[in-house]
Amino acid sequence: MGKDRLASQYLVRIADCISQVMNNRQRMISEANEQAPEMARSIDIAIFGLFSQYSLVNLQELYP
Secondary structure: OOHHHHHHHHHHHHHHHHHHHHHHHHHHHHHOHHHHHHHHHHHHHHHHHHHHHHHHHHHHHHOO
8 A cells, every 4th residue: 555545544534533522522521520621621632633643644645
């Protein structure tokens, strides 16, 4: 498998992960009760990390 197809697979998987986390974000925060602020911060950090990986994979596709 070429780098372009591998990078494309990574993009799809990462985008799917980001979508799933965003769809469940409010539910997870509401279930955290008194730890809701910590949960919100943790989710935001995780999403930022996934977005960073998404950006790196996009850059990886530019270089053969």
